[in-house]
Amino acid sequence: MARPPLEGIRVTDFTWAWAGPYCTLQMAHLGAEVIRIESQKRPCVTRLIPPLADDIPGPNRAGYFNQYNQGKKSLLLDLARPEGVEIAKKLVAKSDIVVQNFSAGAIDRMGLGYETLKQIKPDLIMISICGYGQTGPERQYMGYGPASVPLAGISSLTGYRGLEPAEVGISYGDPNAGVFGAFAAMAALVYRHRTGKGVHVDLALWEALLVLMPEGLMDYAMNKTQPERDGNRDRWMAPHGGFKCKGDDDKWVTIVCGTDAEWQALCQAIGKPELAADKRFANVTARKANEDTLEGILTSWTKEHDRWEVTELLQKVGVAAFPSMSNKDLATDPHLATRGYLVQKEHPEVGKRIHAGIPWHLSGTPCEVRHAAPLRGQHTDYVLGNILGFSEAEVLKLRGDQVLY
Amino acid sequence: MAEQLLSGLKVVECGNLVSAPYLGKLLADFGAEVVKVEEPEGDLARKRGPFPGDTPHAEKSGLFLYLNANKFGVTLNLRNPKGHALLQSLCSQADILLHNYHPKNMASLGLDFERLHRTNSGLIMTTISYFGCTGPYRDYNAYELTGTNAGGWAFISPGASDYPELPPLKAFGRQADFQGGVHAAVATLAAYYHKCLTGEGQHVDVSVQECIAAILEMNFMHYSYAGRETSRLGRRSIFPWCMLECQDGKIFLINVEEDQWQRLVELIGNPEWAALEIFKDRVTRGQNYDALFPLLQEWAANWKVMDLYKAGQERRICFAPVNTMADLFASAHLQAREFFTQISHQMAGTLTYPGAPIKVPEVGWAIRRPAPLLGQHNAEVYGRLGLSQAEIEDLRKQQVI
Numbered sequence: 001m002a003r004p005p006l007e008g009i010r011v012t013d014f015t016w017a018w019a020g021p022y023c024t025l026q027m028a029h030l031g032a033e034v035i036r037i038e039s040q041k042r043p044c045v046t047r048l049i050p051p052l053a054d055d056i057p058g059p060n061r062a063g064y065f066n067q068y069n070q071g072k073k074s075l076l077l078d079l080a081r082p083e084g085v086e087i088a089k090k091l092v093a094k095s096d097i098v099v100q101n102f103s104a105g106a107i108d109r110m111g112l113g114y115e116t117l118k119q120i121k122p123d124l125i126m127i128s129i130c131g132y133g134q135t136g137p138e139r140q141y142m143g144y145g146p147a148s149v150p151l152a153g154i155s156s157l158t159g160y161r162g163l164e165p166a167e168v169g170i171s172y173g174d175p176n177a178g179v180f181g182a183f184a185a186m187a188a189l190v191y192r193h194r195t196g197k198g199v200h201v202d203l204a205l206w207e208a209l210l211v212l213m214p215e216g217l218m219d220y221a222m223n224k225t226q227p228e229r230d231g232n233r234d235r236w237m238a239p240h241g242g243f244k245c246k247g248d249d250d251k252w253v254t255i256v257c258g259t260d261a262e263w264q265a266l267c268q269a270i271g272k273p274e275l276a277a278d279k280r281f282a283n284v285t286a287r288k289a290n291e292d293t294l295e296g297i298l299t300s301w302t303k304e305h306d307r308w309e310v311t312e313l314l315q316k317v318g319v320a321a322f323p324s325m326s327n328k329d330l331a332t333d334p335h336l337a338t339r340g341y342l343v344q345k346e347h348p349e350v351g352k353r354i355h356a357g358i359p360w361h362l363s364g365t366p367c368e369v370r371h372a373a374p375l376r377g378q379h380t381d382y383v384l385g386n387i388l389g390f391s392e393a394e395v396l397k398l399r400g401d402q403v404l405y
Numbered sequence: 406m407a408e409q410l411l412s413g414l415k416v417v418e419c420g421n422l423v424s425a426p427y428l429g430k431l432l433a434d435f436g437a438e439v440v441k442v443e444e445p446e447g448d449l450a451r452k453r454g455p456f457p458g459d460t461p462h463a464e465k466s467g468l469f470l471y472l473n474a475n476k477f478g479v480t481l482n483l484r485n486p487k488g489h490a491l492l493q494s495l496c497s498q499a500d501i502l503l504h505n506y507h508p509k510n511m512a513s514l515g516l517d518f519e520r521l522h523r524t525n526s527g528l529i530m531t532t533i534s535y536f537g538c539t540g541p542y543r544d545y546n547a548y549e550l551t552g553t554n555a556g557g558w559a560f561i562s563p564g565a566s567d568y569p570e571l572p573p574l575k576a577f578g579r580q581a582d583f584q585g586g587v588h589a590a591v592a593t594l595a596a597y598y599h600k601c602l603t604g605e606g607q608h609v610d611v612s613v614q615e616c617i618a619a620i621l622e623m624n625f626m627h628y629s630y631a632g633r634e635t636s637r638l639g640r641r642s643i644f645p646w647c648m649l650e651c652q653d654g655k656i657f658l659i660n661v662e663e664d665q666w667q668r669l670v671e672l673i674g675n676p677e678w679a680a681l682e683i684f685k686d687r688v689t690r691g692q693n694y695d696a697l698f699p700l701l702q703e704w705a706a707n708w709k710v711m712d713l714y715k716a717g718q719e720r721r722i723c724f725a726p727v728n729t730m731a732d733l734f735a736s737a738h739l740q741a742r743e744f745f746t747q748i749s750h751q752m753a754g755t756l757t758y759p760g761a762p763i764k765v766p767e768v769g770w771a772i773r774r775p776a777p778l779l780g781q782h783n784a785e786v787y788g789r790l791g792l793s794q795a796e797i798e799d800l801r802k803q804q805v806i
Contacts, residue, residue: 006598154576180587202765339612354628364599
């Protein structure tokens with residue numbers, strides 16, 4: 001029976017909001033046992049904000065939490081109580097990896113810093129994620145995900161031509177830090193296997209975004225300048241954009257021609273062979289010089305057609321056309337369904353809902369989402385009893401004392 | 406050479422542009438030995454800028470230089486059966502083969518997992534593609550713009566847009582490709598960890614569309630939990646959440662919790678309007694954006710960006726400068742953390758590059774060599790496979806390398 005690659009690896013998950021939970025989600029996807037520590041005293045923001053299943057409030061009904069905590073376990077534990085900290089330490093002693101995304105230094109003040117935990121678990125792998133990193137003059141600054149995008153310079157480069165700097169629709173710094181944290185943890189597991197040693201990783205949202213912007217930063221390094229905001233256009237390809245489709249609805253199709261041959265094929269496919277011979281569009285230099293005209297001509301054609309009709313017609317001749325997909329388009333997409341990407345596990349409070357699943361297939365060690373996101377505190381008895389060996393009476397007392405709270 | 410997290414891993418990369426090369430870079434920067442295989446005309450990134458003086462040159466592309474530092478470079482004709490044999494020899498000694506060729510062309514380019522796996526049962530082959538190696542869209546052509554739209558990101562970007570007539574907006578650069586690369590790094594190393602335990606290799610199939618659909622914040626769930634189709638249009642549900650114009654540039658402001666708003670009001674000097682009923686909580690402020698935004702803008706216009714950033718953050722209010730590239734290179738915080746790094750390259754000279762994505766004491770990220778010239782390590786790498794100089798010269802004449 002094939003097992004997922006991280007079967008047998010245990011993760012103590014102190015994370016909250018999005019960056020940290022996205023990090024440990026990757027580990028759950030890969031088969032690790034991820035134990036998310038939560039407290040009713042300080043509920044995770046993702047349990048509170050919409051969308052709530054059928055718009056009915058409740059901590060177990062939030063789509064945001066239920067998406068990014070699939071396949072994890074939940075332990076209710078108050079870390080403001082010394083008894084809570086002691087239980088967390090016992091769990092760390094039986095874990096391979098710890099992940100946390102409190103602000104810099106906070107975990108040390110809670111008595112659960114790396115130096116402390118290393119005494120308990122000498123080969124511990126610990127991933128610390130925060131906005132600015134654990135060192136540096138601005139380390140205490142607040143680094144919410146939406147702020148990481150302008151901070152990293154992405155906004156100054158992103159936006160429609162001639163208009164203001166733009167955001168990018170998501171708190172991009174968060175999931176990006178999360179996936180980099182998972183990369184670091186995997187590299188650390190490999191290192192631990194080879195040497196028997198653990199590591200502490202310092203991950204800043206800011207820096208993890210900067211490494212994804214070489215076209216901007218290297219332009220400055222070479223030329224002391226930066227690219228102007230230019231919407232969806234590309235310096236080296238045309239056409240390269242989103243085009244409005246038939247009807248009044250907000251439906252768009254993207255079309256990219258990466259080569260002259262693709263452009264020629266497009267002209268034939270849309271029934272305008274005269275464009276293929278038009279000198280204004282003969283090669284990429286000409287098409288870039290006449291891009292406004294080119295986009296106008298294409299728009300007048302796409303406006304007469306459905307986005308899927310455009311996609312099929314152009315893909316048939318090898319041209320990269322595809323709709324701009326909405327959440328509804330994704331959840332109902334036959335391709336994603338065929339690949340097993342859309343996950344619907346039974347959840348005791350919200351039933352079966354479609355979630356985004358695992359973006360990789362491993363042929364030898366298949367991964368699957370094992371169960372829906374946990375109810376708050378769902379696995380408290382399991383963790384205390386089965387992993388840590390507390391008796392039922394002890395658990396009852398800790399619950400009564402609101403340590404398991 | 407100093408020990409790093411991934412010291413000892415042997416990797417072959419057949420990568421073009423960003424996704425697979427970035428995966429190769431992550432492995433190389435943390436210690437793996439990566440041999441980058443380019444077709445004789447070179448990685449397409451060599452033809453993409455930025456270039457010094459905006460003048461294209463195959464050895465001076467900022468994108469290529471950045472993505473391929475730390476790698477050994479060889480040329481190999483993957484459209485030639487002798488090239489396939491050579492690729493097979495390279496892979497027979499490797500742990501991992503990475504590529505981002507289109508799945509429909511894999512077999513004809515010699516990237517045939519079953520065949521390569523027969524000669525090296527421990528080989529992991531990672532394929533990054535826009536739609537994955539299976540499914541109805543497998544054969545579709547796609548570019549980064551396609552990927553960011555196919556995954557649903559562009560449709561919700563920029564967010565709170567005032568321009569319904571303008572299309573969904575991609576984020577700058579090649580973010581969808583990068584996300585494919587980083588997610589693939591997680592899956593690839595997990596597969597390698599399994600190899601460490603069992604000796605077994607496997608095929609890793611990563612879909613860029615699926616990586617992007619996984620990072621849509623709560624948007625994916627708006628449909629399945631509440632039946633709502635979300636888009637780039639509409640207003641922020643909470644406020645303040647905006648960019649403001651200062652004397653010398655723009656600053657970003659977001660208040661998530663009420664105590665942050667209270668501290669902002671104090672910083673502004675407790676103006677009378679702050680007590681208005683229409684601004685009483687984050688939701689009513691969101692509903693009354695049109696009234697509140699001009700008041701905040703009027704106040705911010707008297708500040709310099711860095712002064713307001715510091716004054717705000719010292720009061721635990723989340724401001725962030727809307728940084729330009731020049732601002733980033735000048736950041737005291739990034740300098741204190743030694744983020745940027747200098748690399749000398751024999752053709753492009755010494756330049757300042759973005760550095761480590763994560764910091765790991767002693768065994769972390771390091772630059773050991775600049776990006777390779779096209780075919781720079783042919784003799785060394787093919788020599789290690791046991792080919793004589795004459796044989797290598799012969800392969801060159803036959804246009805295999």
